[in-house]
Structure formats: structure tokens, C-alpha cells
Amino acid sequence: MGGFKKFLLRGNLVELAVAFVVGAAFAGLVKDFANSFITPLIALIGGKPDYTRLSVTISGTQFPYGIFVTSAIAFVITASIVYFLVVLPTTKLIERMDRGKAATERECPHCLSEIPIKAIRCRYCTSEVVPTAEVPC
Incomplete structure (x- = not known):
């Protein structure tokens, strides 16, 4: 039982757990930001970006490709938000802080x-x- 306790209290396991929880909360934040601001802006320009009902039927089998298209659009929007609002500013901040080293x-x-x-x-x-x-x- 002592080894198990040692394993659970190991520093990197705790750091990983904290990173997972913060990452999950951040994912929810990015998703809500996209749903609240970015998706309505896209809807103003090109209509509602929900293509889940799109499908094609071949030999009696339905292929709902619209689900994939909607997920791909959501992925691109999410990746763009993370890059432009998190990665880019953080990179610039780190470069500025490391300038004198x-x-x-x-x-x-x-x-x-x-x-x-x-x-x-x-x-x-x-x-x-x-x-x-x-x-x-």
C-alpha cells in the first residue's frame, strides 16, 4: 500500500492531473467562446454553419457526411481561437521576457x-x- 501511496503523490502525476483538469476547463472556455461569438459572426456572413443534415445515399446506404463537415468547421474555428488568442500572444510574451538573456x-x-x-x-x-x-x- 505504501508504494501505491507513493505513486499517487509523485510530483509528475499530480502535475498531470492538474494539467488535465485545467485543459478540460480551457476546452470548455474555448468552445463557449466559439459558440457565443465566432459562430454567430460566421452565421452573419454565410448563414448558419450547421451541416449535420447533409448526406448522400448510395445503394440504399446513407452516408451522413454533414456531421464530419460540421465537426471540421468547429475544429478549424477552435484551433484558430487557440492559436490567435493563446499561442501567439504567449509566444510574443516569452520572446519579450527572454530578450535580455x-x-x-x-x-x-x-x-x-x-x-x-x-x-x-x-x-x-x-x-x-x-x-x-x-x-x-
Whole structure:
């Protein structure tokens, strides 16, 4: 029982559980944002984006492709919201925060792998490289 308790209280398991709960809440937030604002805007431009009733019948078998089309549209809308309202601003913020930090690695001129600045030999291609005396900003 002690091992099980240790497993449950392990740091990465707790972090994973928290990430899952926050991710689920965030997914609901993005979905509600899309349903409240983006979908009505699309409806103003091109009509109601609900194609679930579209289908084709071949040899007596019905293929409801409209369900897929509606889900694909919802996916593109959701992905766009996440990218433009979360990923892009977060990337810009991280770039701005990291702007003043000194580099600790550089590219090997032979194989273009990242190596330490003071290295005299590349750890990947084993080519000799000229060490950088000062750390560039």
C-alpha cells in the first residue's frame, strides 16, 4: 500500500492531473467562446454553419457526411481561437521576457547542431570549431 501511496503523490502525476483538469476547463472556455461569438459572426456572413443534415445515399446506404463537415468547421474555428488568442500572444510574451538573456549555445558551422559556446569540438559531428571567447548577448 505504501508504494501505491507513493505513486499517487509523485510530483509528475499530480502535475498531470492538474494539467488535465485545467485543459478540460480551457476546452470548455474555448468552445463557449466559439459558440457565443465566432459562430454567430460566421452565421452573419454565410448563414448558419450547421451541416449535420447533409448526406448522400448510395445503394440504399446513407452516408451522413454533414456531421464530419460540421465537426471540421468547429475544429478549424477552435484551433484558430487557440492559436490567435493563446499561442501567439504567449509566444510574443516569452520572446519579450527572454530578450535580455545571454545565449549558452551556438550552431556548429559544419552540421548546424546546437553546441556550447565554449566548445572546441562538436559533440555530434566531432568537427573542430573555434571557441567563442565571450558570451554574446
